[in-house]
Amino acid sequence: MPAYQDDVRRSRSYSLARLGVDHVDIHRPARLDRSVPIEDTIGAIKDMIDAGYVRFVGLSEVDAQTVRRAHAAHPVVDLQIEYSLLSRAVEAEVLPALRESGIGLTAHGVLGRGLLSGNWVPGRADDPRNHAPRFSAENASHNQTRSGGGVAPGRRWEGVEPSAGDPEEIEAAVPKGTARGDRYPRRSWANLGVGNRRLDGQP
Structure with a gap:
């Protein structure tokens, strides 16, 4: 075996x-x-x-x-x-x-691991997200701003029925490719792909 x-x-x-x-x-x-x-x-x-x-x-x-x-x-x-x-x-x-x-x-x-819900607060030493490039100092501010500026959009629409125009409005607010930084550290997630740049040079 x-x-x-x-x-x-x-x-x-x-x-x-x-x-x-x-x-x-x-x-x-x-x-x-x-x-x-x-x-x-x-x-x-x-x-x-x-x-x-x-x-x-x-x-x-x-x-x-x-x-x-x-x-x-x-x-x-x-x-x-x-x-x-x-x-x-x-x-x-x-x-x-x-x-x-x-x-x-x-x-x-x-909900973007907190970026879309307003639940992520920078500076917490015990937060495992600190190791993710998307939450690094140079990327987190951009990602939080583009995802609603911490206004907690995940809660804002609670109980609200979506309308026909909502998908287009959401797409305009947070277009594909908005986020900066890999989802996970590349060295510990070698060749993951799917949102992480791979160590072998592939997207």
Whole structure:
């Protein structure tokens, strides 16, 4: 048994024991090991599905090519990835790949991790967002201004029914490409893509 697959099975056993259940609905690798072919990762999860420990396969923070390769190995039900007015890189290739295969999207960071909700306050030493280029001193002010200037647009529309003209107004206020800075530090997220410049020089 390959070491990687053995690690996956061992992690599954620990997780089920901690949760006190005999199966989980979805197994979604939080971050992929780029040194392991996606087909091997999906194969290990498929073995767990066949054994009754897992019901469905999910993915997290991968590009369109990886989605297609994974889905070819075994049906994938959803992709978890950051998607907001400030993080729209998924629209170019990832969303079309999901639509063509009928794969769902579980979006995180939908309010820009605080930039769109007015909940981010600069200067907090214990804030993990400090490590993200998008929240650096040279980028944060621009991103907060372009996303509403801290007026908390995420709350401003609470309970308001959208009108036909709202999408165009929102697009004009926060156009695609507005945000400055990568979503995550490049050195710790090498070749992530999808909103991060890759270390191999690709966008």
